[in-house]
Amino acid sequence: MRRSLRIPHKALGALAASGALVAGLLLQTGSASAASSAEDFWTAERMRSAEPLDLLPVDPAELGKVKEGVEKLVPPSGLPGTDALPERGGPWTGGGKVTSTAGRVFFTYQGRKASCSGNAVTSANKSTVLTAGHCVKMDGAWHKDWVFVPGYKDGQAPHGKWTAAKTLSTPQWTASEDLNYDVGAAVVNPLDGKKLTDVVGAQGVAFNSGYGKEMYAFGYPAADPYDGSKLIHCSGTAIKDVLLSTDHGLSCDMTGGSSGGPWFQEFDESTGTGLQASVNSFGYNFLPGFMFGPYFGDDAKNLYEKAQAS
Numbered sequence: 068m069r070r071s072l073r074i075p076h077k078a079l080g081a082l083a084a085s086g087a088l089v090a091g092l093l094l095q096t097g098s099a100s101a102a103s104s105a106e107d108f109w110t111a112e113r114m115r116s117a118e119p120l121d122l123l124p125v126d127p128a129e130l131g132k133v134k135e136g137v138e139k140l141v142p143p144s145g146l147p148g149t150d151a152l153p154e155r156g157g158p159w160t161g162g163g164k165v166t167s168t169a170g171r172v173f174f175t176y177q178g179r180k181a182s183c184s185g186n187a188v189t190s191a192n193k194s195t196v197l198t199a200g201h202c203v204k205m206d207g208a209w210h211k212d213w214v215f216v217p218g219y220k221d222g223q224a225p226h227g228k229w230t231a232a233k234t235l236s237t238p239q240w241t242a243s244e245d246l247n248y249d250v251g252a253a254v255v256n257p258l259d260g261k262k263l264t265d266v267v268g269a270q271g272v273a274f275n276s277g278y279g280k281e282m283y284a285f286g287y288p289a290a291d292p293y294d295g296s297k298l299i300h301c302s303g304t305a306i307k308d309v310l311l312s313t314d315h316g317l318s319c320d321m322t323g324g325s326s327g328g329p330w331f332q333e334f335d336e337s338t339g340t341g342l343q344a345s346v347n348s349f350g351y352n353f354l355p356g357f358m359f360g361p362y363f364g365d366d367a368k369n370l371y372e373k374a375q376a377s
């Protein structure tokens with residue numbers, strides 16, 4: 068089994084000055100030639116050999132408080148609404164739209180081939196992917212050669228490799244990599260003259276929707292005991308973290324490489340559709356078997372709005 072990349076991550080502190088928020092969302096842009104190069108770079112062999120980024124390991128640190136606001140729900144093109152049965156990390160065999168909207172993310176990080184997960188969502192530009200902040204930027208640098216491979220299966224890209232035109236993160240993640248705001252996005256280039264969600268479909272999104280929801284989490288863990296070859300899921304009733312963050316928590320055994328994969332509320336197993344309300348983000352070193360994902364509040368909503376308008 069592959070080992071996951073250890074992250075030499077700096078302190079995960081809150082923003083020290085309110086003035087740092089004025090900068091807003093920072094975008095990383097790429098040229099058409101760079102996009103073509105990234106698509107060619109990620110061969111089946113390189114995708115299989117990519118090292119999974121760890122779910123961020125967290126020790127006690129001061130984290131910023133997520134700003135909440137008015138609830139906003141953007142529905143998928145299905146009818147969500149199935150209760151989640153407990154599942155700690157098994158292959159997804161239910162089919163449905165999630166098998167094409169969820170995928171693996173590949174990029175180079177500090178010169179090494181690395182992987183995360185992501186998901187295509189309903190958007191005005193039909194080209195928006197949500198993922199974790201650390202799957203677009205880590206340790207002060209934006210990742211390179213970034214591609215999204217929806218429906219990834221053991222080295223194959225059944226729906227193509229979609230290169231990033233822009234990558235974005237919340238202002239708090241951009242400025243100080245504050246774990247409460249570990250949300251990222253990418254706007255991907257058209258492929259063969261088509262836009263992403265016209266090809267793979269799109270999931271809904273939910274912001275400021277509260278805690279204690281029935282949740283389904285998906286991703287492509289690639290660290291032992293997983294190998295990154297298939298879509299894995301966890302499900303159950305999410306809790307609000309009572310320790311150091313304002314995140315959702317879920318009993319889940321997914322490992323490195325699953326970072327950035329979607330969490331859905333109101334998920335319908337029969338159609339594979341739901342409302343994305345978080346992403347796989349971190350696990351506490353002292354609390355194995357639990358995974359945490361950021362609360363989608365106003366800053367996550369602003370990130371989504373910025374991405375879909377790009």
